[in-house]
Amino acid sequence: MEQLEMYCSHCGASNPKEELQCFACGHKLSINEEPIIDTSSSVTLLQERYRLLNKVGEGGFSIVYRAEDCHTQQIVAVKAVSLRGLSTQEKIEATDAFNREVKILTKLAHPHLPRLYQHFSDAECWYMVMDYIEGETLEKYLERQQQTPFRLEEVLDIGFILCNVLNYLHSSQPAIIFRDLKPANIMLTSSGYIYVIDFGIARQFKPGQIKDTIPFGSPGYAAPEQYGKAQTTPRSDIYSLGAILHQLITGTDPSQSPFAFASLPNRHQRAIDKLDALLQRMVALDSQLRPASLAEVRQALQEISDLHYHQQGIYSQYYQPAAGRSFRATTSAQPALPGYAQASGGFFSSSSQQQQQIFQAIPQPTQSPPPRNTYQLYSILSSLLGICIPPFLCLFSVQFFHLFQSNIVVILFFYSLILLPSILSIIFGHKGRAFARRTHTSAGTATIGLTLGYIFISIYLILGLCIFSAASFNPFFFG
């Protein structure tokens, strides 16, 4: 059948067959520019460079291949966005979306995002060449695990990493709103690294498919404002992040009942209580009630992490991996593959300074020593002095009083020396307990010091009172 339209090899827009110039970008049209990807062929070479090895994934309008770059012998991912079966209007819109996405991706360099190396198009597809991620999506992982809830440590790990990535996007100029954060767009490698994929190419062109991206996000993960006409903001991504973290900790798929996020169980744990409060704020229907920024979310996660690890008696903020599962923050961007850095046409360019900024903006968890509660030590030492010193002082009391001729000031000074260690142990004991409360550490020693202090000060006060009342009748003491 004769083809009535042809596609611009530069931008992909559909043009009437007789046109000489693309109406969308002005590129010269040529009827010969129509190489078609033939994936059934045993060797498919794109751009005389990328040899397609096997299909690794599929989206609404795309197929992702594992491919070999014949120039560098590196393995890359080639994402082919197909126009096949789309209406003319959809093809034009898909073209715009593709160009917009490529423009965004070429600017990005983050350890948790695949790098875009090259993009090109042919008559039926647009192609992106990017880092190949050996792993599976979080969605598939959850399916395999039958939605088993994650442990708090794991949820915090993933939360920190996603905060980091989203904060990087939101801090870009102009800010990039991801708008489609969901388990299907998060990839896990076997070594526990996490990548955020899919910047929404052709996202707007899959209406009616519940499992696919809908015009402004995905059911269950998209904030309410993404369904209406309101412009999405960083708070929309915060909503999606809240929905994902809630799903991980509860094992409940939010797409089953969008906008309904039950309170977390196990509310006797303060860390879980705090996480619950944070998640409820993140998924608030009114965007103004959500945390204002990822920095705020990260700060709250850090507090929960500190609380949790101190409760557990673990003083390191690093996740202590349980058997088999841990999620890691990469510490640097992967080095650019040879042969890409100088290439033209929207290639990735790496900036180590930019990488530095990413990690300065949101510091990675670092090992911290256990907080030292020195008040506890002072309290227990003072209480021991309060027990030992007074008997010694009493041994010399008679000679002492004799020496100073039972001067009342001297006697009171002497008496205050007896009381002083117990008073100190009480003061330090209280301070030690307050410190322990603040840092969520044990207050046992402070309580012992405090109790001893109270016991012995009571004994000394009663004894003192008895001795003073008896002495007041004795002319030896007060004349």
Ligand SMILES: Nc1ncnc2c1ncn2[C@@H]1O[C@H](COP(=O)(O)OP(=O)(O)OP(=O)(O)O)[C@@H](O)[C@H]1O
């Ligand atoms: N860089 C990559 N390395 C390895 N596999 C990838 C990569 N990018 C994507 N994939 C795989 O291909 C699948 C489809 O990719 P992607 O989600 O980007 O496509 P999409 O068409 O944008 O999807 P959607 O319909 O959700 O918008 C993913 O689920 C994943 O399994």
